[in-house]
Amino acid sequence: MNTEAPRTGSVFGAVHLGYLVIETNRFADWRRFGTDAIGMHHDALSRDLMRFRLDDQECRFLLRRGPAEDVVATGWRIDDHASFEQIEARVRAHGVPVVRGSDEEAALRGVERLLRFPGPKGITQEIYTTPVTSAEPLRMLASGFVTGDSGMGHIALTSTRPTRIRGYFDTVFDARLTDYIDETISGVKLKIRFLRVNERHHSIAVAATRGLPIDPVRTRVQHLNIQAATLDDLAQSYQRVHELGFDMALSVGRHTNDKELSYYARTPSGFEWEVGWNPIVIDETTWEPATHQGISTWGHLPVGQTVVDRLAQFRAAARSLAHPEDTVPALSGPGIADD
Numbered sequence: 001m002n003t004e005a006p007r008t009g010s011v012f013g014a015v016h017l018g019y020l021v022i023e024t025n026r027f028a029d030w031r032r033f034g035t036d037a038i039g040m041h042h043d044a045l046s047r048d049l050m051r052f053r054l055d056d057q058e059c060r061f062l063l064r065r066g067p068a069e070d071v072v073a074t075g076w077r078i079d080d081h082a083s084f085e086q087i088e089a090r091v092r093a094h095g096v097p098v099v100r101g102s103d104e105e106a107a108l109r110g111v112e113r114l115l116r117f118p119g120p121k122g123i124t125q126e127i128y129t130t131p132v133t134s135a136e137p138l139r140m141l142a143s144g145f146v147t148g149d150s151g152m153g154h155i156a157l158t159s160t161r162p163t164r165i166r167g168y169f170d171t172v173f174d175a176r177l178t179d180y181i182d183e184t185i186s187g188v189k190l191k192i193r194f195l196r197v198n199e200r201h202h203s204i205a206v207a208a209t210r211g212l213p214i215d216p217v218r219t220r221v222q223h224l225n226i227q228a229a230t231l232d233d234l235a236q237s238y239q240r241v242h243e244l245g246f247d248m249a250l251s252v253g254r255h256t257n258d259k260e261l262s263y264y265a266r267t268p269s270g271f272e273w274e275v276g277w278n279p280i281v282i283d284e285t286t287w288e289p290a291t292h293q294g295i296s297t298w299g300h301l302p303v304g305q306t307v308v309d310r311l312a313q314f315r316a317a318a319r320s321l322a323h324p325e326d327t328v329p330a331l332s333g334p335g336i337a338d339d
Contacts, residue, residue, distance in 0.1 A: 011083045012174040015197040016151035018077035018131065019060050019109055020224060021124075022269065023068035029268035030063055037241045037265070038226075038275065039141035039233070049108065054145040054226065056133040058110025060152055069269035071221040073116070073124040074155060075109060076173070076197075077131060084113070084129050087172060091117050094171070094330045101126065110134075118328050120165045121157055121220045125172070142237065144229035150200035150281070153225040153274075160213035160325050162206045166193055167333030169204055173197045178282065179257050180291040188216070192295070194257060199281050201258035215325065223249075223264060223272035227279065234261065234277040241265045253299020255279075256292040264300070 101114030
């Protein structure tokens with residue numbers, strides 16, 4: 001197996017978060033959460049499949065029936081065929097299997113030319129070149145969401161092997177380190193890495209405990225983020241989440257590093273859903289990574305966390321000690337040692 005395949009050029013800037021696949025048995029709750037609370041457009045495909053839209057792309061979230069209650073795949077739009085083939089060649093050169101998605105699978109995701117390969121924490125990584133757009137008018141409570149060159153938002157993971165995850169996204173997508181945050185939550189010290197693949201401050205965030213390598217989160221994804229078009233959209237969705245009785249994880253606040261105003265709701269599957277507004281856009285000519293103390297300049301206060309919630313986190317952390325994390329070593333960089 002070749003673990004040090006040479007690179008030819010960079011694909012940075014040609015990669016954008018395009019869609020997510022979520023597996024759940026809680027379809028009724030998810031439909032209500034996605035449409036009535038967050039304010040997205042909903043399409044029912046069958047008893048076992050539904051989609052949410054944010055813009056004219058046919059699919060931004062594909063929900064399929066199953067027991068995981070988690071994000072199971074991440075879809076990345078690649079700008080051009082040359083970059084697409086370059087990524088495919090990199091993955092294959094490291095001895096990692098690449099599978100072509102069927103025409104039916106591509107159609108469900110609203111894309112053309114779909115490839116998939118293993119990713120960290122068991123989240124399948126999928127790449128595509130051309131999204132299928134819909135002429136059907138959006139039926140949603142929000143006025144709009146920001147996608148475009150920045151992609152549709154970001155995902156955040158907790159990890160016991162954070163440097164390997166950073167190595168993976170560097171190897172596959174030429175991800176760049178934007179910055180770090182040091183934070184202490186409930187006495188646990190965390191270091192969070194923020195990685196970008198385009199102008200968005202980060203498309204991947206990776207949080208790790210300092211010292212004992214534990215993962216306190218049950219789900220593969222700790223949270224996902226979408227960006228509201230206006231401050232009113234953010235505020236109104238926050239109000240709807242409360243009024244409809246969905247759990248709020250963190251109140252409205254502003255982050256220290258990307259300056260995004262946001263809140264975190266808890267999805268029917270248990271992971272968190274961040275709705276944000278107005279994050280900074282990175283200027284590659286001037287940006288230098290830095291370390292920030294704390295995730296927020298104000299707000300983002302825990303809402304309604306109970307002793308039962310804390311115990312569930314402790315149980316998840318204990319289980320993580322017995323189950324080594326999947327980091328796809330062949331794509332995680334040669335000789336990486338976690339810090």
